[in-house]
Amino acid sequence: MTLTQRQQEVFGHLRTMFLAEGFAHFTIDAAAARLQCSKSTIYALGRTREELIRAVLVHFFKGVTAVTNAALAQPGSVSQRLIAYLETMARALEPASAQFMRDVATSPSASQVYATNTKAATAKLRELLDxxxxxxxxxxxxxxxxxxxxxxxxxxxxxxxIQHGSGDASSYKALGELIVNGVATPAHLVN
Structure with a gap:
């Protein structure tokens, strides 16, 4: 689907709103008023509330996937790439508020999008470990x-x-180091 410039702007604002505030209480009427656009502009992005939420989530998680895949493609040892993957994921997920993540966990359609992405990430991690x-x-x-x-x-x-240190980035780095040091041969332990 090709979006007009205005539709792209509205979609971007919705994405920002969802990430900052969550989407459990999202309504088309309130969004149209807040974004000063017609409901038809919003409905062009998704025929229903659920379809719109799903479109925003798919777009966000595709962006996360793109940057984490780029981290995996960087040169370096498997250990370095594993840690870079997790650190990149932390940075990519920084815009997602706690409320957004709670809404993802409690919404069936959002949970499905999240589960699909987690399954793909798990497969990539297994390939990397292999x-x-x-x-x-x-x-x-x-x-x-x-x-x-x-x-x-x-x-x-x-x-x-669960958290370690100052937040997600340090938690992901600690997870990466824990995993790498748990499976690394003695010559490849990470400091």
Whole structure:
């Protein structure tokens, strides 16, 4: 779908609003008044409230995926790329408020978008762990289990049920170092 410049602006404002305030109490009427646009402008972005919320979430998480994939593509050891992936994810998720993450967790359609992205991230992490085992950087380990543990920890960090240090960035870095040092061969331990 091709959006007009005004529709792109409205979509961007909705994304910003959702990330800052959540979306559980979002209504088309209130958004039209707040953004000083017609309801038809908003309905052009999604035929229903749920469809619009889903479109905004898909757009946000695609952006997160793009920057985390770029981190994985950087040169470096598997350990460096794993830590860079998690740190990049933390930075990409910084705009998401605690309310936004709570709304994601409690909305069935939002939870589905989030689960799809988490599943894809888990698969990427498993591939990365498998690479580390293949190159000898990591000791043989049950990579599927380790990837699931990472995904569970990422969920807890994103939902802010566990934290380390000054917030998400330090929590993701600590998670990366914990995992890397847990599976690294002695010659590849991270300081």
């Amino acid at each position: 690479q580390g085992v293949t190159t000898g950087e990591f000791r043989p380990a049950p990579t599927a289990l380790v990837a699931e543990i990472i995904a569970s920890a990422m969920d807890s960090i994103q939902q802010r049920t």
